[in-house]
Amino acid sequence: MTYCVGLLLEAGMVLLSDTRTNAGLDNIATYRKMFLFEEPGERVIGILTAGSLSVTQTTLARLRDAIEDSDASGETSIMLAPSMLKVAEIVGNTLAHVRQDIDARMEASKVSTSASMIVAGQRRGGAMRMFLVYPEGNFIEATEDTPYLQIGEHKYGKPILDRVVTTATSLDEARKAVLLSMDSTLRSNLSVGMPLDFAVIEKDACKVSLRRRIQKEDPDFTRMSHAWSDALREGFSRIEI
Amino acid sequence: MTYCVGLLLEAGMVLLSDTRTNAGLDNIATYRKMFLFEEPGERVIGILTAGSLSVTQTTLARLRDAIEDSDASGETSIMLAPSMLKVAEIVGNTLAHVRQDIDARMEASKVSTSASMIVAGQRRGGAMRMFLVYPEGNFIEATEDTPYLQIGEHKYGKPILDRVVTTATSLDEARKAVLLSMDSTLRSNLSVGMPLDFAVIEKDACKVSLRRRIQKEDPDFTRMSHAWSDALREGFSRIEI
Numbered sequence: 001m002t003y004c005v006g007l008l009l010e011a012g013m014v015l016l017s018d019t020r021t022n023a024g025l026d027n028i029a030t031y032r033k034m035f036l037f038e039e040p041g042e043r044v045i046g047i048l049t050a051g052s053l054s055v056t057q058t059t060l061a062r063l064r065d066a067i068e069d070s071d072a073s074g075e076t077s078i079m080l081a082p083s084m085l086k087v088a089e090i091v092g093n094t095l096a097h098v099r100q101d102i103d104a105r106m107e108a109s110k111v112s113t114s115a116s117m118i119v120a121g122q123r124r125g126g127a128m129r130m131f132l133v134y135p136e137g138n139f140i141e142a143t144e145d146t147p148y149l150q151i152g153e154h155k156y157g158k159p160i161l162d163r164v165v166t167t168a169t170s171l172d173e174a175r176k177a178v179l180l181s182m183d184s185t186l187r188s189n190l191s192v193g194m195p196l197d198f199a200v201i202e203k204d205a206c207k208v209s210l211r212r213r214i215q216k217e218d219p220d221f222t223r224m225s226h227a228w229s230d231a232l233r234e235g236f237s238r239i240e241i
Numbered sequence: 242m243t244y245c246v247g248l249l250l251e252a253g254m255v256l257l258s259d260t261r262t263n264a265g266l267d268n269i270a271t272y273r274k275m276f277l278f279e280e281p282g283e284r285v286i287g288i289l290t291a292g293s294l295s296v297t298q299t300t301l302a303r304l305r306d307a308i309e310d311s312d313a314s315g316e317t318s319i320m321l322a323p324s325m326l327k328v329a330e331i332v333g334n335t336l337a338h339v340r341q342d343i344d345a346r347m348e349a350s351k352v353s354t355s356a357s358m359i360v361a362g363q364r365r366g367g368a369m370r371m372f373l374v375y376p377e378g379n380f381i382e383a384t385e386d387t388p389y390l391q392i393g394e395h396k397y398g399k400p401i402l403d404r405v406v407t408t409a410t411s412l413d414e415a416r417k418a419v420l421l422s423m424d425s426t427l428r429s430n431l432s433v434g435m436p437l438d439f440a441v442i443e444k445d446a447c448k449v450s451l452r453r454r455i456q457k458e459d460p461d462f463t464r465m466s467h468a469w470s471d472a473l474r475e476g477f478s479r480i481e482i
Contacts, residue, residue, distance in 0.1 A: 155396035159425040163470060164477050172482050180477070184400040224480055229404060231476025236405050236421070239468045241413050241461075 001191035002033055002152030004048035005161070005178050006118045008130040008142040011171045012202040012209065013120050015046045016178040018152075018186070020193030021053050034197040035060055037067070037079060040207035043123040045078055045087060046199055050152035051115025051135065058098045059115070063091065084121050084129040088139050091119050096137030116151045124206050156188045157181030171200055176224065179214075183225045196221075242432035243274060243393030245289035246402070246419050247359045249371040249383040252412045253443040253450065254361050256287045257419040259393075259427070261434030262294050275438040276301055278308070278320060281448035284364040286319055286328060287440055291393035292356025292376065299339045300356070304332065325362050325370040329380050332360050337378030357392045365447050397429045398422030412441055417465065420455075424466045437462075 004017040017033040031053060037045040047063075049056035066076045074080045078087045095115060102113045119139075120130040130142040132149045142149050147167045150158065160181050169177065175198070185192050200210040214221050245258040258274040272294060278286040288304075290297035307317045315321045319328045336356060343354045360380075361371040371383040373390045383390050388408045391399065401422050410418065416439070426433050441451040455462050 153396075155394075155429070156400055158429045159397055159400075160473070160477075162429055163473055173478075176477065176480060176482050180480075188396070188399045188403055220482075224482070227480045228476070231479060232401070232404055232473070235469070235472025235476050236401075236417065237414075238472060239417060239421075239465055241417050241465070 001189070002050040003150070003154065003157060003182060003185045003189075003192045004033060004050055004118055004152055005148060005150045005154075005157065005181055006046075006048060006120050006130050006142070007148045007165060007169070007174050007178060008120070008128060008167070009147060009169055009171065009174055010167050010203070011174075012200060012205075013046070013122075013128055013130060014171060014174040014178055015048060015118070015120060015197075015199045015201070016182055017048045017197050018182065018192045019195055019197065020191060022191055025190075028193070030193075030195070032197060034199060036199060036208050036211065038207050039079060041124065042206055043079060043121065044201050044206050044208055045119065045121035046201060046208075047091065048118040048151065049115060050117070052102075052113040055095070055098050055102055055113050055115040056117070058102070059091070059095045059117075062094050062098065066090070066094075084119075084123065084126060084131075087121060088119050088129075088131040088133060088141075091117060092133045092137035092139055095133060095135070099135060118149050118151055120201065122201065122204070122206055128201070128203060153185055153189050153192050156185040160184060171202070175200070179221060179224060180228050183221075183228060242430065243291040244391070244395065244398060244423060244426045244430075244433045245274060245291055245359055245393055246389060246391045246395075246398065246422055247287070247289060247361050247371050247383070248389045248406060248410070248415050248419060249361070249369060249408070250388060250410055250412065250415055251408050251444070252415075253441060253446070254287070254363075254369055254371060255412060255415040255419055256289060256359070256361060256438075256440045256442070257423055258289045258438050259423065259433045260436055260438065261432060263432055266431075269434070271434075271436070273438060275440060277440060277449050277452065279448050280320060282365065283447055284320060284362070285442050285447050285449055286360065286362035287442060287449075288332065288361075289359040289392065290356060291358070293343070293354040296336070296339055296343055296354050296356040297358070299343070300332075300336045300358075303335050303339065307331070307335075325360075325364065325367060325372075328362060329360050329370075329372040329374060332358060333374045333378035333380055336374060336376070340376060359390050359392055361442070363442065363445070363447055369442070369444060394426055394430050394433050397426040401425060412443070416441070420462060420465060421469050424462075424469060
C-alpha cells in the first residue's frame with residue numbers, strides 16, 4: 001500500500017508521499033510515488049500515485065511520452081493543457097485507458113488492477129488546484145471546506161489533519177501536519193514505509209519551491225516524531241478522567 | 242460500520258463499543274453491540290460485535306438459547322464451558338453456522354454477510370482471556386505484546402492505542418485511552434456513532450465491575466474530548482519544525 005497526502009492552502013500546496021511498494025509481505029521495494037513537472041514561472045504540476053505499480057508507472061510513462069511528443073497539444077500534454085482542470089482530465093483519461101489495457105490482460109487470472117492519483121498544480125495566471133483522480137478516471141477537487149486530499153492508507157493519519165489543518169494554515173505548520181500524519185501511518189501500518197518524498201509549491205511561484213527526500217535516519221523527522229510522541233503521552237496523562 | 246475495542250491488562254479488562262448501525266447512509270439506527278453475561282464471582286463474559294446485524298443478532302440469540310436450554314452443557318453453553326478457550330470456540334462455531342445459514346439464503350442476490358466479535362472473560366480459578374473471533378469462526382488471542390483487540394473501523398483509533406497502552410496500564414488510564422481512541426474514530430468516520438457502551442471487568446472479580454452507557458451529551462466525555470483536542474493542538478503548535 002501507500003500513503004500520500006496533499007494540502008491546498010492559501011499560501012501554497014504541500015505534498016507528501018511514502019515510497020513503499022509491496023507484492024505480498026515478502027516482496028517489498030522502494031519506488032518513487034511523487035512526480036513533479038515544471039516549467040519554472042509558467043507551470044508546475046505534482047502527481048502522487050497509489051495502487052498497482054504497473055498501472056501507475058505506465059500512466060506516468062504515457063503522460064511523459066505525450067509531453068515529449070512532437071504533436072503535443074493542449075489536448076494531450078499536461079504541460080500545454082489550457083487549465084488545471086484539463087490537466088486532471090488528461091491524467092484521468094490516461095489512467096482509465098491504462099487500467100482497461102492492463103485489466104484486459106489480467107482477465108484470465110481474475111485479478112483486477114486499480115490506482116488513484118492526486119494531481120496538484122498551477123499555471124501562470126490561473127489558480128492553484130488539487131484533484132483526486134479515481135481509478136475510473138473521474139475526479140474530485142479539494143476546496144476551502146476540505147483543503148486536503150489523501151490516497152492509499154488514509155485512515156490512520158486523518159484524525160490529525162481533521163484537527164489542525166485549515167486553508168489558513170501556514171506552509172511551515174502544514175509541513176508539520178503532513179509529516180505527523182505520515183508518522184501515525186508509519187507506526188500503525190507496515191505497508192507504508194520510509195523514505196518519504198516531500199514538496200512545497202508556493203502560491204503563484206509556478207515552480208517547485210522545495211523538494212526533499214526524507215531518509216529513515218533523518219534527524220529532523222526523528223526529532224519531530226519523538227516530540228509528537230512525547231506531546232501525545234504528556235497530553236494524554238494530563239487529561240483528567 | 243462499527244468500532245469496538247477491548248484491552249486485556251494486568252489489572253483487568255476494558256471494553257468499549259459504539260452503537261451505530263447503518264444500511265446505507267439513509268438508514269441509521271442505534272443497536273447495542275456489547276453483551277455482558279455474568280454469574281457474579283463464578284464467571285463473566287463480554288462479547289462485542291461488528292458486521293452484519295442479522296448475523297450478530299442471530300448469533301447472540303443462539304448463544305442465549307444454548308445457555309437457557311435444559312440440556313445445556315460445557316460443550317454448548319458459554320456459561321458452562323470449562324475454559325475461556327472453549328467459550329471462544331462455542332462463539333466461533335455459532336457465528337460460522339449462522340453465517341452459513343444466512344449466506345445460503347442470500348446466494349441468489351450475490352450478497353455475502355460477515356461479522357466478527359471480541360470475546361473477553363474470566364471464570365473463577367482461570368485467567369482473564371480475550372479473543373477476536375473472525376467471520377469464519379477461527380480466532381486470535383490478545384497477548385502481553387499486543388494487549389488490545391479491535392473490530393470494525395479500527396484504523397483511526399489505532400495510533401493512540403499503539404502509543405499509550407501496555408499491559409501495565411491502569412484501568413483508569415485504559416478508560417481514557419479507549420475513549421480517546423473512540424473519539425478519534427467518531428470525528429473521522431460517520432458510520433461510527435454515539436451513544437457508547439463501556440464496561441470494566443476487574444481481575445479475579447469474575448463480574449462486571451462497571452458498566453455505563455455514555456450518551457451524546459455526556460459531560461465527562463465531552464470535557465475529555467475537548468481536553469484531548471486542546472492537548473493535540475497545543476502539542477502540535479509546540480513542536481519545532
